[in-house]
Amino acid sequence: xxxxxxxxxxxxxxxxxxxxxxxxxxxxxxxxxxxxxxxxxxxxxxxxxxxxxxxxxxxxxxxxxxxxxxxxxxxxxxxxxxxxxxxxxxxxxxxxxxxxxxxxxxxxxxxxxxxxxxxxxxxxxxxxxxxxxxxxxxxxxxxxxxxxxxxxxxxxxxxxxxxxxxxxxxxxxxxxxxxxxxxxxxxxxxxxxxxxxxxxxxxxxxxxxxxxxxxxxxxxxxxxxxxxxxxxxxxxxxxxxxxxxxxxxxxxxxx
Amino acid sequence: xxxxxxxxxxxxxxxxxxxxxxxxxxxxxxxxxxxxxxxxxxxxxxxxxxxxxxxxxxxxxxxxxxxxxxxxxxxxxxxxxxxxxxxxxxxxxxxxxxxxxxxxxxxxxxxxxxxxxxxxxxxxxxxxxxxxxxxxxxxxxxxxxxxxxxxxxxxxxxxxxxxxxxxxxxxxxxxxxxxxxxxxxxxxxxxxxxxxxxxxxxxxxxxxxxxxxxxxxxxxxxxxxxxxxxxxxxxxxxxxxxxxxxxxxxxxxxxxxxxxxx
Numbered sequence: 016x017x018x019x020x021x022x023x024x025x026x027x028x029x030x031x032x033x034x035x036x037x038x039x040x041x042x043x044x045x046x047x048x049x050x051x052x053x054x055x056x057x058x059x060x061x062x063x064x065x066x067x068x069x070x071x072x073x074x075x076x077x078x079x080x081x082x083x084x085x086x087x088x089x090x091x092x093x094x095x096x097x098x099x100x101x102x103x104x105x106x107x108x109x110x111x112x113x114x115x116x117x118x119x120x121x122x123x124x125x126x127x128x129x130x131x132x133x134x135x136x137x138x139x140x141x142x143x144x145x146x147x148x149x150x151x152x153x154x155x156x157x158x159x160x161x162x163x164x165x166x167x168x169x170x171x172x173x174x175x176x177x178x179x180x181x182x183x184x185x186x187x188x189x190x191x192x193x194x195x196x197x198x199x200x201x202x203x204x205x206x207x208x209x210x211x212x213x214x215x216x217x218x219x220x221x222x223x224x225x226x227x228x229x230x231x232x233x234x235x236x237x238x239x240x241x242x243x244x245x246x247x248x249x250x251x252x253x254x255x256x257x258x259x260x261x262x263x264x265x266x267x268x269x270x
Numbered sequence: 271x272x273x274x275x276x277x278x279x280x281x282x283x284x285x286x287x288x289x290x291x292x293x294x295x296x297x298x299x300x301x302x303x304x305x306x307x308x309x310x311x312x313x314x315x316x317x318x319x320x321x322x323x324x325x326x327x328x329x330x331x332x333x334x335x336x337x338x339x340x341x342x343x344x345x346x347x348x349x350x351x352x353x354x355x356x357x358x359x360x361x362x363x364x365x366x367x368x369x370x371x372x373x374x375x376x377x378x379x380x381x382x383x384x385x386x387x388x389x390x391x392x393x394x395x396x397x398x399x400x401x402x403x404x405x406x407x408x409x410x411x412x413x414x415x416x417x418x419x420x421x422x423x424x425x426x427x428x429x430x431x432x433x434x435x436x437x438x439x440x441x442x443x444x445x446x447x448x449x450x451x452x453x454x455x456x457x458x459x460x461x462x463x464x465x466x467x468x469x470x471x472x473x474x475x476x477x478x479x480x481x482x483x484x485x486x487x488x489x490x491x492x493x494x495x496x497x498x499x500x501x502x503x504x505x506x507x508x509x510x511x512x513x514x515x516x517x518x519x520x521x522x523x524x525x526x527x528x529x530x531x532x
Contacts, residue, residue, distance in 0.1 A: 164350065166324060167342045168421060169373050170369060178358060178369060185360075259360040260359070262401060
């Protein structure tokens with residue numbers, strides 16, 4: 016246990032130490048020392064600042080991400096179940112998927128302004144793809160014996176959807192959702208850099224334009240920390256949703 | 271009650287026509303325990319899947335309780351060979367047993383009682399909170415049997431259910447199936463490739479020919495109803511019947527036919 020903890024935190028500790036000592040005597044205006052950045056962090060990211068700049072960003076991130084997951088799973092279940100829907104939608108989806116999501120930002124601003132809606136839209140548009148594609152694969156790849164079991168025992172409709180289709184696809188759905196998470200953070204920042212008057216991305220850009228370099232770096236640091244916290248939360252959710260999956264795989268290795 | 275009349279099944283795919291079932295006619299009366307044996311690749315599983323309504327017949331007719339089978343018939347349960355893949359790994363044992371009942375719209379308390387009774391009948395009362403993958407192979411197949419019992423079927427189909435468990439577990443499960451059949455009075459069709467098992471379990475053994483499949487022999491097993499692994503298997507009559515079935519299978523195997531899916 017101790018060994019595993021050491022392994023997990025070992026490299027980050029080394030990297031942070033390297034950054035800390037490597038930059039300690041830095042005279043460069045653009046590359047302030049880590050200690051300067053950390054010192055700036057507290058005064059910069061006050062509770063007021065969190066309320067004004069960070070929470071609105073996180074709100075858009077969470078809403079956009081959850082909408083993307085919901086949409087991806089719903090569409091994916093539909094496409095994975097019915098071959099006709101698949102043939103109908105596949106060309107359009109391939110076309111839409113080819114768009115880099117940030118390209119949509121200027122157009123979206125014209126249509127729905129620079130409010131929350133535009134940014135959420137951009138996040139949804141970017142994050143839906145990994146969820147959608149993984150869900151389709153998961154739904155299509157479910158076990159035949161289990162499908163036969165449902166048929167013989169008359170398990171149909173929503174009961175089948177809940178207990179067979181979605182659960183059988185859940186390992187892939189989770190994989191897609193995991194891939195979508197960093198995308199959501201990236202798109203949140205990008206959308207705020209292109210069109211916003213508040214938010215984390217906007218604030219970091221403001222610091223840069225105002226030559227508040229340590230403040231800018233502290234914002235970058237904060238984004239990284241948010242990423243770590245979100246991925247930890249994700250792992251917790253995964254553990255409770257996929258306990259059966261990991262248990263089953265561990266069991267198969269044993270027997 | 272199970273009726274199979276001139277059943278014919280051809281797999282048509284990839285430019286190759288494979289006749290899995292040639293011309294099959296037999297019926298199993300209400301409450302009988304019938305075993306189906308045949309050489310490997312003789313279409314046993316195909317027959318079972320057609321009976322279960324999972325596969326359409328090419329021609330001929332199959333009836334369960336008098337009704338022609340076009341879709342999985344109500345009142346029919348199946349225990350599949352692949353126990354590891356027929357249980358829902360994300361549901362606990364009791365939830366697995368209850369799910370078909372839930373699909374029927376049965377009330378919660380009634381479901382609980384039936385599941386508890388079925389799990390007790392297979393000796394798994396203590397494992398109702400476990401996940402299937404936490405159990406051994408034999409126990410998983412017990413869960414599948416409990417699920418079938420709780421469903422209260424009139425007809426129960428079993429597709430080589432013990433092919434993947436070890437010999438001792440297998441003997442236990444054979445006795446379990448006998449006791450379940452006696453207690454719940456279902457019509458039971460048990461498909462196996464094991465001659466000993468067929469003779470030990472059934473009131474009747476239907477021997478299938480190699481593909482294209484027909485009934486090669488229909489044998490009544492006149493062993494006493496109370497069977498026991500030790501005494502029954504050393505019974506002179508058991509040995510005789512077993513030899514008879516074995517000889518028959520060797521004979522139908524001889525004209526090696528084209529391969530067909532098992």
